[in-house]
Amino acid sequence: MPLLKTAPEIFAQAHNLVQRGDFGGALARYGEAANKFSKLGDAQSAALANAYAATMAIHHGVNNPATYRAATQALQAVGDAPLKIGLREVDASHLASEATLLAEELEWLAFEPLGADQFRQKAQALQTLSMKFRTQIGDQVLILPELFRHGTVRGTQKALPLAAYAEQALGEALVGTDPKAAAEHYQSARLWWVQAGNQGLAEAAAARVRGYGRSARCWFCGREVTGEGVHFLSIPSNLTELLTRGTGDGVLASANASQNTVYACRGCHGAIHSLADQIAVQRMQELEARVGAQLQALRQELAAVRAALNSIRR
Numbered sequence: 001m002p003l004l005k006t007a008p009e010i011f012a013q014a015h016n017l018v019q020r021g022d023f024g025g026a027l028a029r030y031g032e033a034a035n036k037f038s039k040l041g042d043a044q045s046a047a048l049a050n051a052y053a054a055t056m057a058i059h060h061g062v063n064n065p066a067t068y069r070a071a072t073q074a075l076q077a078v079g080d081a082p083l084k085i086g087l088r089e090v091d092a093s094h095l096a097s098e099a100t101l102l103a104e105e106l107e108w109l110a111f112e113p114l115g116a117d118q119f120r121q122k123a124q125a126l127q128t129l130s131m132k133f134r135t136q137i138g139d140q141v142l143i144l145p146e147l148f149r150h151g152t153v154r155g156t157q158k159a160l161p162l163a164a165y166a167e168q169a170l171g172e173a174l175v176g177t178d179p180k181a182a183a184e185h186y187q188s189a190r191l192w193w194v195q196a197g198n199q200g201l202a203e204a205a206a207a208r209v210r211g212y213g214r215s216a217r218c219w220f221c222g223r224e225v226t227g228e229g230v231h232f233l234s235i236p237s238n239l240t241e242l243l244t245r246g247t248g249d250g251v252l253a254s255a256n257a258s259q260n261t262v263y264a265c266r267g268c269h270g271a272i273h274s275l276a277d278q279i280a281v282q283r284m285q286e287l288e289a290r291v292g293a294q295l296q297a298l299r300q301e302l303a304a305v306r307a308a309l310n311s312i313r314r
């Protein structure tokens with residue numbers, strides 16, 4: 001048995017493991033190869049083995065952008081070297097850009113914006129990313145999802161949900177100041193979801209279109225407001241038939257008779273809420289004071305009883 005296998009032999013072994021779906025085994029083999037090549041002073045083969053190893057390592061963290069970033073770095077180190085990935089042959093540079101796009105997708109989808117500016121920033125990034133999937137990958141199949149048996153995904157398919165999420169982020173950026181414009185962005189998002197074949201998210205977007213586009217008259221102050229769930233909210237009430245008959249002189253409703261709720265603008269809702277909160281705290285403090293006084297009286301009685309008992313014992 002020869003002590004040292006040649007580079008092509010070691011790579012052939014590891015490639016075989018990949019084809020059998022043993023990505024952990026392949027990762028170990030490529031790692032060993034990288035070590036062996038660096039000890040032999042063959043930096044080029046070592047870099048190639050590292051690029052393969054980093055690609056296999058994605059399998060252990062398919063939802064972790066850091067694994068894709070690490071693979072990008074290792075792949076960039078071998079330039080345009082042709083790689084054998086499962087049954088496909090691909091340039092390292094192409095795989096590096098694919099890994100970068102997948103990392104960016106995970107990073108931006110996980111980003112939870114605080115405030116309108118960050119929602120705008122997220123929308124912008126998702127739009128750019130959607131465009132990159134469309135132009136850089138297009139109708140080609142993405143190598144990594146296919147390799148790890150996550151189905152056949154084309155760049156154009158990736159672009160659709162990203163465009164939908166971008167519209168939704170724009171909607172959230174606008175809802176605080178212009179709920180009707182926000183509803184329009186959710187309407188665009190709904191169309192992207194329909195195109196992407198995601199009926200569930202298309203319906204969720206449609207619900208936002210209805211909610212953000214809906215107007216009501218506040219039951220308490222009479223103000224006309226648009227944007228359900230943001231600028232006005234429902235409060236459970238106890239409406240009589242008479243009350244539901246006259247819910248306003250205009251066309252806007254101030255109550256929902258079938259659900260027995262009234263609409264409150266954000267201002268009235270907040271005021272009612274904080275007042276109720278204050279009263280609850282006050283009642284609690286009164287109760288605590290009363291119970292505290294009773295406890296104190298009981299302690300004194302107990303002390304008196306103890307003192308009496310002690311004097312009898314003596």
Ligand SMILES: [Zn+2]
Nearest residue numbers: 218221265268
């Ligand atoms: Zn109000």
